[in-house]
């Protein structure tokens with residue numbers, strides 16, 4: 005039974021970032037990149053549906069129950085995923101840090117002792133590898149582009165950097181599942197992640213930020229103020245018509 | 251020159267495809283640039299009214315379907331900008347022409363999408379109308395345009411179905427949902443009929459376009475085709491078409507409609523639609539916000555052109571746009 009909240013949490017991560025990415029529709033700097041961001045958004049939303057669907061078979065709600073009928077305090081996504089990323093530098097920096105993590109995490113998840121999670125992990129791994137290539141290329145292009153683009157990217161990295169720490173913490177509910185080989189041990193992914201990120205940042209002529217600050221709380225439902233606003237928009241129509249089918 | 255233009259017309263008459271490297275009259279080229287770019291701009295501006303509802307879609311499944319639909323429209327824009335570029339104009343020039351009001355886009359997108367039912371009505375009516383318009387364009391005499399239309403038409407039927415499916419769910423839903431659906435039909439019906447343009451008698455671009463086989467059917471003929479399809483569909487939905495003069499004409503086998511308000515059409519076409527300013531301002535703002543990114547892409551590509559990773563990075567950049575034209579835009 006303790007598997008359920010862990011699966012929902014992974015669904016929440018995917019859902020809120022899928023929503024953030026879909027907000028870029030009609031706003032990207034190049035039409036080609038607009039297509040790419042929509043693809044990534046569709047992958048994350050698809051992932052959310054897989055996790056929520058699995059949660060449903062474990063006795064949880066259905067996907068719309070999770071998406072539309074929980075308040076911000078009940079969402080357990082990590083904070084990094086919910087940040088607005090409202091300009092292209094912020095969106096790109098966040099996406100790169102997430103993709104680099106997902107690539108490593110999904111590779112381990114694909115070996116899960118739980119068959120469903122292993123299947124999801126294998127699917128996510130294919131996507132995440134592709135996403136990481138794409139977002140790393142953008143880091144390099146913008147870091148090693150103009151003076152302005154380098155300045156913007158360095159600033160975006162500094163602004164998001166403290167949110168990375170949560171990626172490497174196993175929540176109390178997750179710890180026993182880590183021990184049973186059902187979930188990857190997040191703490192063990194840190195070194196490889198740091199190396200992967202440092203390699204790309206070096207190629208991008210960007211500096212790895214000084215690592216002194218950390219913001220945490222997502223898995224406990226202690227979010228940024230941004231999540232409530234996002235959910236207000238995401239949920240209002242569904243909640244305005246209780247019981248309606250769409 | 252007369253010989254060249256006679257030979258050109260003869261090729262058209264033989265239903266041969268004209269390709270970018272072929273000789274063509276300047277008027278033919280200009281007509282195509284105008285039509286293809288207007289079409290491309292319509293796809294891109296058309297992302298706005300529906301795109302605004304992705305974040306608010308009422309179920310996760312609807313969200314995903316709508317995002318995929320709006321993404322397709324952006325893809326259509328890319329195919330069409332590509333087709334226009336074969337005529338020797340850049341995407342930047344075409345976009346500038348839209349920003350300065352020289353180039354138009356379909357007036358339909360200057361109406362607001364006020365409720366979720368509007369997303370359904372747009373897919374059902376506007377995409378249906380687009381299909382009726384676009385199917386004959388697959389046989390347009392200009393090869394790149396015809397081929398772009400073939401790719402586009404394949405995707406449009408999914409758009410129409412997702413819209414109709416939204417309407418169907420609303421029509422079978424609660425009283426509030428049915429009301430939402432009727433209200434959307436009321437607001438989108440007449441603007442959709444206007445999408446086909448003025449009556450052929452009043453259309454300024456028609457006759458030469460027929461001779462060049464850019465156009466194959468008249469505006470009224472296409473409009474009638476749409477009406478004959480849409481009226482029975484509205485009946486299945488149990489919704490009322492907002493036209494008291496609408497009636498079946500057994501003699502012709504077509505539905506007859508009341509008078510179209512062409513003054514409203516002229517107003518919207520000349521940039522005074524309810525959302526005309528908003529749509530252009532949004533597009534301009536996005537272009538401005540993204541200027542530093544496009545500049546960085548160009549500078550990065552120039553720095554690394556000599557090196558081995560230039561083409562690789564460009565290929566990665568344009569992953570969904572197989573044309574690989576990310577750099578052409580900057």
Ligand SMILES: [Fe+2]
Pocket residue numbers: 293322323326402406
């Ligand atoms: Fe389209």
Ligand SMILES: [Fe+2]
Pocket residue numbers: 323377380406409
């Ligand atoms: Fe469409």
